[in-house]
Amino acid sequence: MKVVSLQLPSGPSMERLPLPFSPTELLWRYPLPWGPPPPSPLGDTKAQLPAGLPPEPRLWTREDVVVFLKWCEREFDLPNFDMDLFQMNGKALCLLTKTDLGERCPGAGDVLHNVLQMLVRDAALLGRMPSSPVTPTARAAPYPPSPHSHPPTPTWAVDGFHHFHSAAAAAAQPNSVTLSPAPSVDSSGSPQRGDAVTYAPTYAPSVPTQVQAASSGSNHSDSDEEAQFAPPPRSPKEAPLTSSAPQTHAQHSHYRAQHREFFPNDMPESNTNGRLLWDFLQQLLNDPTQRYTNYIAWKNRETGVFKIVDPAGLAKLWGIQKNHLSMNYDKMSRALRYYYRVNILRKVQGERHCYQFLRNPTELKNIKNISLLRQQMSPTRVVPQAVVKTEMKEERCEDEPVDEDMPTDLSITASEPWRKRARPDPSSVASQHDKHRISALIGDNLMPKREPEYSAENYALNLRSEKCEQ
DNA sequence: TACCCGGAAGCTGA
């Protein structure tokens, strides 16, 4: 993997860790490595590690761990930890899962876990991405809105984020995307303001772009756009939010209250924290402040259709999220294509960089749970590839319901069976990819084949029903 | 040329 020189916040700003944001909060705070970070609401005086504490938690001694925990108690208004349960060095501490931490410090495990994860990640980022000034560049113009763009459909207030965002707004909590602290209990997000297609033409770059490109050696599709990289889209409304949050103890407490509201201890594993690509995309798409619409934006939220506005930029974000800094759109799109076969996504034909979620966030969220049942489920119906190709030649339009007999075997081109591309002998294909076939089982089991639920229509329907459930 | 596709193998964290 190529090492990228990225301009990351360094020095004091990195030591003043904006706790208790998640590891990936770094990304959301500093949405791009090639732009300076926005002011951190938590980043000032209070939220810095005690002096002398190494920034890399895994290097901490037992004493350091104690110092850290004491600091957390103060800083985040956490109940006092039982230090006997933390007789360990930093490395061991970092190996504790959220559940482990929750057992040791009920009510604060998730906070502690997130803090640790962020520290670890920050340390890793610092270690591998020395800052390197490069020539500032600026995007000449925002991505032109697609002529097919639909007007905003500000109706998706359907999930558990609803109250969170309200609270967050009340607390002037900026950057509330918080991919990782796990609001992705339901990753859909629920913007309180206008959403959907906003290609964010309002952003006026005011800071130099800092990028030393990962793509200098990576695949096509990066370099050209890279030369145009501008700072992340930031809607004007973000600025006041970002800058108006002095770091106070009360706000730590407030954050904590929100945090716990979102991540009650009895459901610590019910999210993917943006670690999964679909979740990552959903959270960017549903960012309440619409900061990522220069990267990815809904074209039609009701039907789950979205457009990757800046493929290279989005891929980089994803790469940062996953610590694969050589990520590019080619690779990321491969991951997206794997979602075809499990009917999470499909390509919108004829439109570049346009995809459609075939499942709403709640369904996606449930995939994880349902997967636990896969062994109890009936085996996958295997459809011979040749048959599928014959059966499904007709191209579907974007909003047309998917064929009820959508093939789901992984060896089958489920996403676009109308493609007439020559394929290897189906029998040989069928004997391959056992590993991925397991994934297909999960997908299959999620999708009763007689229910056309993966249609755009049903996507919207599900959204509405979710609203009702709220 | 960029996008798009899916096969194949490998990696990583749980």
Add this chain to the structure above:
DNA sequence: ATCAGCTTCCGGGT
């Protein structure tokens, strides 16, 4: 050790 979910690379089609 197993598995999910990618990541990486690739050859080929549009």
